[in-house]
Amino acid sequence: MYELRGVTKRYTRGKDVVHALDGVDLTIGDGDRLVIQGPTGGGKSTLLQMLGGLDRPTSGEVVLDGTDLAELPEARLTRVRSENIGFVFQSFNLIPTLTAQENVETALVPLGIKAADRRERAAEALKSVGLGERLGHLPSELSGGQQQRVAIARALVKQPKVLLADEPTGNLDESMRDEIMDVLERMWKEHGLTFVMVTHDSALAKKAPRLATIRKGRITVTEKTGA
Amino acid sequence: MFFTYLRRELRRRRKAALVVASGLALGIALVIVVNSVSNGMGRAQEKVLQSLYGLGTDMTVTKAATPASGDAQRPRFRFEAKDDDSEDKQSSDRVMAQGFTTLPASTVTEVAGQKGVSSAVGGLSLNVVKVSGQFTRGQFQQGDGGVEMRGKPGAGPRYRIEGGGADFDVNMYTVYGTDVTQPALGPLTSSEITSGRTFKTTETNAKVAVADAAYAKEKKLRTGSTVTIKGATYEVIGIATASSGDAAANLYIPLKQAQKLSGEKDKVTTVYVKATDSQQIGAVKSAIRKNVPGTTVTTSADLAKTVSGSLSTAADLAAGVGKWLSIAVLVAAFLVAGLLTSSAVSRRVREFGTLKALGWKSGRVTRQVVGEAVVNGLVGGVLGIALGLAGAYVVTAVSPTLQAQLGGSGGGPGGPGGGGAFLAGPGRQAAKSLEVALTAPVSATTIALAVGLAVAGGLIAGAFGGWRASRLRPADALRRVE
Numbered sequence: 001m002y003e004l005r006g007v008t009k010r011y012t013r014g015k016d017v018v019h020a021l022d023g024v025d026l027t028i029g030d031g032d033r034l035v036i037q038g039p040t041g042g043g044k045s046t047l048l049q050m051l052g053g054l055d056r057p058t059s060g061e062v063v064l065d066g067t068d069l070a071e072l073p074e075a076r077l078t079r080v081r082s083e084n085i086g087f088v089f090q091s092f093n094l095i096p097t098l099t100a101q102e103n104v105e106t107a108l109v110p111l112g113i114k115a116a117d118r119r120e121r122a123a124e125a126l127k128s129v130g131l132g133e134r135l136g137h138l139p140s141e142l143s144g145g146q147q148q149r150v151a152i153a154r155a156l157v158k159q160p161k162v163l164l165a166d167e168p169t170g171n172l173d174e175s176m177r178d179e180i181m182d183v184l185e186r187m188w189k190e191h192g193l194t195f196v197m198v199t200h201d202s203a204l205a206k207k208a209p210r211l212a213t214i215r216k217g218r219i220t221v222t223e224k225t226g227a
Numbered sequence: 228m229f230f231t232y233l234r235r236e237l238r239r240r241r242k243a244a245l246v247v248a249s250g251l252a253l254g255i256a257l258v259i260v261v262n263s264v265s266n267g268m269g270r271a272q273e274k275v276l277q278s279l280y281g282l283g284t285d286m287t288v289t290k291a292a293t294p295a296s297g298d299a300q301r302p303r304f305r306f307e308a309k310d311d312d313s314e315d316k317q318s319s320d321r322v323m324a325q326g327f328t329t330l331p332a333s334t335v336t337e338v339a340g341q342k343g344v345s346s347a348v349g350g351l352s353l354n355v356v357k358v359s360g361q362f363t364r365g366q367f368q369q370g371d372g373g374v375e376m377r378g379k380p381g382a383g384p385r386y387r388i389e390g391g392g393a394d395f396d397v398n399m400y401t402v403y404g405t406d407v408t409q410p411a412l413g414p415l416t417s418s419e420i421t422s423g424r425t426f427k428t429t430e431t432n433a434k435v436a437v438a439d440a441a442y443a444k445e446k447k448l449r450t451g452s453t454v455t456i457k458g459a460t461y462e463v464i465g466i467a468t469a470s471s472g473d474a475a476a477n478l479y480i481p482l483k484q485a486q487k488l489s490g491e492k493d494k495v496t497t498v499y500v501k502a503t504d505s506q507q508i509g510a511v512k513s514a515i516r517k518n519v520p521g522t523t524v525t526t527s528a529d530l531a532k533t534v535s536g537s538l539s540t541a542a543d544l545a546a547g548v549g550k551w552l553s554i555a556v557l558v559a560a561f562l563v564a565g566l567l568t569s570s571a572v573s574r575r576v577r578e579f580g581t582l583k584a585l586g587w588k589s590g591r592v593t594r595q596v597v598g599e600a601v602v603n604g605l606v607g608g609v610l611g612i613a614l615g616l617a618g619a620y621v622v623t624a625v626s627p628t629l630q631a632q633l634g635g636s637g638g639g640p641g642g643p644g645g646g647g648a649f650l651a652g653p654g655r656q657a658a659k660s661l662e663v664a665l666t667a668p669v670s671a672t673t674i675a676l677a678v679g680l681a682v683a684g685g686l687i688a689g690a691f692g693g694w695r696a697s698r699l700r701p702a703d704a705l706r707r708v709e
């Protein structure tokens with residue numbers, strides 16, 4: 001359960017001040033799915049960073065299950081990220097020198113899980129996204145869609161509460177987009193995740209039951225009842 | 228995960244790792260070569276010093292320099308020009324103590340009694356000048372040619388002296404009177420008996436001699452031959468080969484015999500001193516100076532200062548230019564390694580940002596970067612040690628010859644007594660010059676230093692990279708760079 005109140009993020013570059021987020025209020029219930037869209041530079045990624053505890057707002061509260069991430073000390077914020085939040089990035093962000101399985105394992109490293117368990121859970125997570133045969137492959141030996149599936153496995157292997165995806169299909173061609181969206185949708189349902197996704201894909205946005213649009217740091221949420 | 232990730236990074240980004248490692252390797256190799264060459268210089272100097280007074284001598288005691296003692300002690304040769312035209316050869320041996328100055332033998336016991344002195348042994352260095360030849364009286368003859376002796380210019384008859392003068396050889400050699408009861412100390416220890424035997428400790432007054440190999444070859448001496456010094460005949464019992472190629476004396480005889488020959492009863496020219504603790508040489512030196520008046524104490528360090536020639540030039544170069552060059556290259560290598568590591572981190576901003584976004588603690592990411600850098604450093608160390616060993620091996624294989632002049636620039640050599648006699652060593656009045664081959668022995672300390680430097684280099688590079696990595700934010704995972 002997310003409760004955002006008056007979240008503002010300002011970036012200062014010399015004399016220029018950019019209001020990436022400007023007083024955002026937003027509630028996301030457990031197990032909800034929220035799609036965020038908006039023009040480029042609107043503040044979508046910035047909002048996702050606030051939700052994921054990757055950065056702190058300049059002002060306002062980002063409360064996750066009763067804890068204000070904005071106030072949390074770095075060490076505890078790191079723990080929240082490692083335990084509760086799964087991230088999927090537009091450009092996959094896999095470690096190029098590690099195999100698919102090792103990449104998935106990196107998500108379990110901060111949890112202090114033994115190497116053997118780590119390997120087993122990583123293999124299982126990869127199997128669930130259809131990559132059971134590619135455990136030992138390097139990212140460079142996988143297609144874009146396969147790489148993103150490794151990234152999804154990495155985000156979900158620790159069984160987080162929240163899955164945040166920043167344009168997960170942005171770097172993929174059309175045939176792979178649907179494939180990845182199917183995987184994400186299935187995972188959301190299977191794991192009972194709170195799922196927040198940024199997308200430029202208006203077709204996707206139209207289908208979404210709850211749609212947030214961010215322009216110049218300001219958010220508007222449209223609910224589609226009964227969709 | 229730490230090691231898996233480390234291994235993968237190093238294997239898959241081998242080129243980047245090698246660039247960092249080779250930079251460090253170069254610096255480390257240079258340190259090894261410079262260090263080893265310096266070691267070699269040290270050894271060469273030691274060899275030079277050893278050739279003067281043997282192994283194990285920490286310092287020598289000689290008579291303090293006194294104002295020139297006048298003509299009284301100068302050698303005189305007496306030849307009589309005979310009236311008849313005889314073909315008889317005449318010869319005359321002058322046996323003089325080196326530098327014309329001696330110390331009473333009691334000085335040896337006095338020195339031996341000083342605190343910190345392990346043992347002291349006296350020796351008498353002698354110069355023998357042998358002049359032999361024919362002398363005939365010149366004859367005046369009137370006539371042309373020959374050597375003309377003009378009377379008043381343009382007037383009077385011409386005369387010439389015919390056949391007058393001398394035909395003689397001057398043969399100089401050196402004799403060292405050694406204390407046969409103490410074979411462990413003194414100049415003879417730097418030579419190896421290559422034929423026959425050395426003195427027995429009982430041969431304190433025996434008419435036996437050990438000849439230096441080079442001199443023996445020149446004079447066709449061998450074990451069993453005899454030599455005559457000032458009318459006394461000695462049996463050659465052994466041939467000694469100097470380990471550094473230059474012997475302290477041409478002939479060695481028992482001390483008592485040397486004293487007898489030179490008329491320096493109970494006298495020595497030099498006392499060779501071995502200290503109980505080589506770290507305490509300074510203290511022993513001042514103790515002797517204080518308690519045994521009228522002496523000059525010269526330590527090997529004092530002597531080393533007087534070494535000149537290409538050896539000392541090279542030693543200065545190794546100590547100066549070589550040292551600074553290797554420090555400069557090392558610093559540069561450390562810096563380059565640091566900057567390369569740092570820039571490698573910059574290229575991996577997204578990677579490390581992602582790990583932080585996944586919940587990796589900053590310390591874990593930093594540790595990974597430092598770990599990679601240290602391994603790079605170690606690889607550099609291994610390469611550097613290999614390269615350095617190869618370099619040192621080449622120097623040793625080529626073994627360039629260096630000249631060493633001893634005492635050439637010092638104040639005393641050649642002068643009577645004092646340090647001069649010491650510096651010149653038994654057998655030489657003037658500055659001593661010898662050749663030594665330069666080697667570059669690699670010591671365990673040098674290797675340890677290289678390993679230390681490799682680790683330090685890795686840590687420095689790691690500090691650069693680690694600092695950079697620690698400042699990355701998890702939000703950098705979303706950076707669009709790359």
Ligand SMILES: Nc1ncnc2c1ncn2[C@@H]1O[C@H](COP(=O)(O)OP(=O)(O)OP(=O)(O)O)[C@@H](O)[C@H]1O
Nearest residue numbers: 011012013018020039040041042043044045046047
């Ligand atoms: N680290 C930063 N420093 C300065 N300005 C920043 C920084 N990150 C984002 N901004 C600015 O904040 C604004 C919002 O950026 P954000 O990345 O959230 O936009 P976005 O909606 O994700 O755009 P896009 O669709 O192109 O990804 C932009 O004007 C951007 O230039």
Ligand SMILES: [Mg+2]
Nearest residue numbers: 044045046166
């Ligand atoms: Mg964005």
